[in-house]
Amino acid sequence: MNPVRRKKSVLRAEHLSKRFTDGKRYTDALSDVSLSLGEGEFLGVVGESGSGKSTLLRAISGLVSIDAGEILCGTERMTGRGPREMGHKLQMIFQDAKSSFDPRFSMERSIRESGRGEWDPAQVRSLIDLAGLDPGLLSRKPTALSGGQCQRMAIVRALYSGAGILLCDEITSALDVSSQAQIVAILRKLKAQRGLSVLFVSHDIALVRVVCDRVLVMKEGHVVEEGLIADVVDDPQDPYTRELIASARRQSL
């Protein structure tokens, strides 16, 4: 029995479908995609560009409407609730951290805006410490921060909102190697200390192996393989997964 799977599910997506139409042409971005994210679990979603990974996150968060399927947070049915309500349960961290902050706002104002209650400077301070950031950066605007600092601030903002689930959309792909390592370290800390559930989208299977418990492999809007990360990486069953892993190994060489 899979020990991770036994964990209580905090997020379930069942048979999600999404079609984008442009005149007579259409693209099935998601076709019958199902997943379950356990409490304190890190679930990786891998696949090449255009496989539907980001659409999956945006559909779950309500930023993109779905054509069919169900979304549940715990036992609560969330389908069709919209992103404003979904925001209570989950938060999204985007690929381009700088563009996820209003260029006119200081970091503090952006973080303050994400909170739903009274402003709590002590909590922000502890999150800033967790992210290994200088508190002085709170008064700066996103243009004055590096990509890595911005991404760590985005994590702080997501955590400050109080959501129990994080949806991370390629959050390290725009960063240099040292910033990537810092983000990975924070995610590991979050896993160990806070029991946060994370849906981690990446095209970097090596990174997913380091961070995640389980992985979901997507191709052209379908889930082609799912399982414990070690099982999938060491013994991929689907030819596409094998190709993806082989390509990742070639790149690492």
Add this chain to the structure above:
Amino acid sequence: MRRRLKTRILITGAAAGIILLAVIFAGVIAPNDPYTTNALAIRKAPCADYPFGTDNLGRCVLSRVLYGGRTTIAATFFLVFLSFLAGTFIGMICGTCGGWADRLLMRIADILLSFPQMVVAIAVAGILNGGMKGAMIALGITMWVSFARLARSHTMSIRQEAYISSAILAGKSRLNIICTHIFPNLLAPLFTNALTQVGTTMIGLSGLSFLGLGVIPPTAEWGSMISEARAYIQIAPWAVLAPAAVTILTIVVFNYLGDLVMEYRETQG
């Protein structure tokens, strides 16, 4: 490069400031009453008493240029401001709501853009029997379009930004997002457009006055001054040259300032 650009903006901005101060304080600076006629000083060449000479009725051209600037510049700024407000509001509605409202308003904008602006303005001003109010309405009918199209395209592009998605997930309402994120981020490009529109509007207003469709004499206004004085340009060229020169100078200064600010924003990335 950016430093040089900043210096040029400061110098051009200072020139624009001087023009504005000169017309605002026309009552203090003007050496004579702009409306007092003097039968003994008809078409007098520039001299100590009348630095820009006098016109056909013996009125001080410099004083009329300064007071005329009040009319021209105040009407221009008011019209640009109103167009800015109307166009931005319409553009934000189109960019935020989309759907039939967007299609309808943008088709109206397309129809208005399909006619030359001045032709529409002359026709409308003619129907409204001239006057400054009529001239402003005539130009305002098409002026909001550039602001609306700019506001719409920027709104649509800002809506795609991740910080808007973050604000939505933070539970912010649509109105809150428009007021705190979209509108403030639109201001810079719209302000640049407003600066470049100042020159165009001034040409339009002065043009209508020149054609007798703007201010009603004896009110001093640059376009109507040129129109009145062109009849005796060979006898008293100063009466045409002075208002023509300040019109050109003001248009050049504001257009150049708009271009510089646009360039500065582009270098900011």
